[in-house]
Amino acid sequence: MITILFRTFIIYTILVAAMRLMGKRQIGELEISDLVTTLLISEIASLPIENRDIPISFAIIPIITIVTIEVATSVVLMKFPNLKSLISTRPSTLIKNGKIDQKELRKVRISAEELISELRQQGADTMDDINYAILEQNGKITVVKNADSSPVTATDLGIKIQERGIMHILVSNGYINYHNLGTLGKDQNWLIKKISKENCTLKDIFLYMMDDSGKSFCIKKEKK
Amino acid sequence: MKSFAASLILFAIMITALTINGIYINNVTDTLKQSTLSITHNDLSPEQIETIHRYWQKNIDIISISVNFHETESITESILSMKAYANIPDSPEFQYAKSKLLETLDKISLGEKISISNIL
Numbered sequence: 165m166i167t168i169l170f171r172t173f174i175i176y177t178i179l180v181a182a183m184r185l186m187g188k189r190q191i192g193e194l195e196i197s198d199l200v201t202t203l204l205i206s207e208i209a210s211l212p213i214e215n216r217d218i219p220i221s222f223a224i225i226p227i228i229t230i231v232t233i234e235v236a237t238s239v240v241l242m243k244f245p246n247l248k249s250l251i252s253t254r255p256s257t258l259i260k261n262g263k264i265d266q267k268e269l270r271k272v273r274i275s276a277e278e279l280i281s282e283l284r285q286q287g288a289d290t291m292d293d294i295n296y297a298i299l300e301q302n303g304k305i306t307v308v309k310n311a312d313s314s315p316v317t318a319t320d321l322g323i324k325i326q327e328r329g330i331m332h333i334l335v336s337n338g339y340i341n342y343h344n345l346g347t348l349g350k351d352q353n354w355l356i357k358k359i360s361k362e363n364c365t366l367k368d369i370f371l372y373m374m375d376d377s378g379k380s381f382c383i384k385k386e387k388k
Numbered sequence: 389m390k391s392f393a394a395s396l397i398l399f400a401i402m403i404t405a406l407t408i409n410g411i412y413i414n415n416v417t418d419t420l421k422q423s424t425l426s427i428t429h430n431d432l433s434p435e436q437i438e439t440i441h442r443y444w445q446k447n448i449d450i451i452s453i454s455v456n457f458h459e460t461e462s463i464t465e466s467i468l469s470m471k472a473y474a475n476i477p478d479s480p481e482f483q484y485a486k487s488k489l490l491e492t493l494d495k496i497s498l499g500e501k502i503s504i505s506n507i508l
Contacts, residue, residue, distance in 0.1 A: 185391050185398075217457035225402060232399040239392045 171220055175209050178224060182231045195252045195301060201234045252301055259297035272299055283307060329376020335369045409454050410500040416447045417497040424489055434474045441467050455496055462492045
């Protein structure tokens with residue numbers, strides 16, 4: 165039974181390394197081939213864990229082969245975009261200028277009820293709100309609303325608002341995130357000085373963040 | 389591109405390992421086949437079978453990495469049967485064990501060859 169334990173560790177490590185090699189697109193399942201790869205790999209990996217009679221190489225070899233094919237295919241398709249149509253579909257426009265394209269709906273085999281259900285889930289209450297509805301390659305439907313139905317923006321009101329950018333985590337549970345610190349163009353000494361203004365040390369900090377405008381947020385650790 | 393290069397290198401290492409493994413398995417199965425075929429009922433000593441057994445035990449750990457458990461188990465059982473019936477080499481049990489051993493060794497070495505029947 166202890167062999168199952170070791171096999172699980174080995175295969176888990178290989179799977180994590182494989183997903184890391186294939187990258188973020190695999191997790192997002194952007195294309196049909198990404199979904200197929202994920203399903204295949206999970207099935208193959210479980211076989212030698214469940215069955216001791218199957219050598220572990222019977223999982224390692226297919227996983228490495230599938231990862232290589234997947235990464236090589238994505239690189240080739242990047243260099244030769246015309247080949248994309250061989251293995252992936254194009255996005256389908258189901259609603260254009262507020263009008264349902266019934267021919268396209270039949271082509272992708274989606275019923276009107278399914279379409280309306282998806283639109284509701286996207287926050288589109290009535291057909292009047294919708295300008296475009298597009299069925300993406302990953303199977304999700306994107307809704308673009310009419311300008312009249314879209315939320316008002318600062319630009320619409322003629323108001324100038326300072327850009328805040330995004331929040332960068334600089335310290336998490338007492339540990340400095342050097343990558344994010346570098347993104348802001350700062351160094352450790354600068355960070356320590358900033359933290360000391362909060363009357364605490366690195367060890368006391370649960371979360372320290374800063375946005376692109378320079379505004380910082382500090383959350384100290386709770387006393388146990 | 390880094391992940392592409394990394395996956396290519398990994399693939400190349402895997403192909404190299406597969407090739408070395410194939411050569412190793414063929415060497416072991418050929419040696420065992422020759423040793424088994426050299427056993428005749430006129431000229432049999434228990435030491436011959438013991439030599440085969442020790443050679444198999446020395447190599448079984450590495451063979452098990454890429455050969456199915458049922459096949460390695462079948463070889464072990466055949467060798468043990470031959471050991472048990474070594475005193476009566478004319479017996480059908482000994483002959484059966486010997487034939488089964490040779491057939492399993494053929495099956496294992498055929499598994500390392502690239503052929504339509506293996507792929508399909």
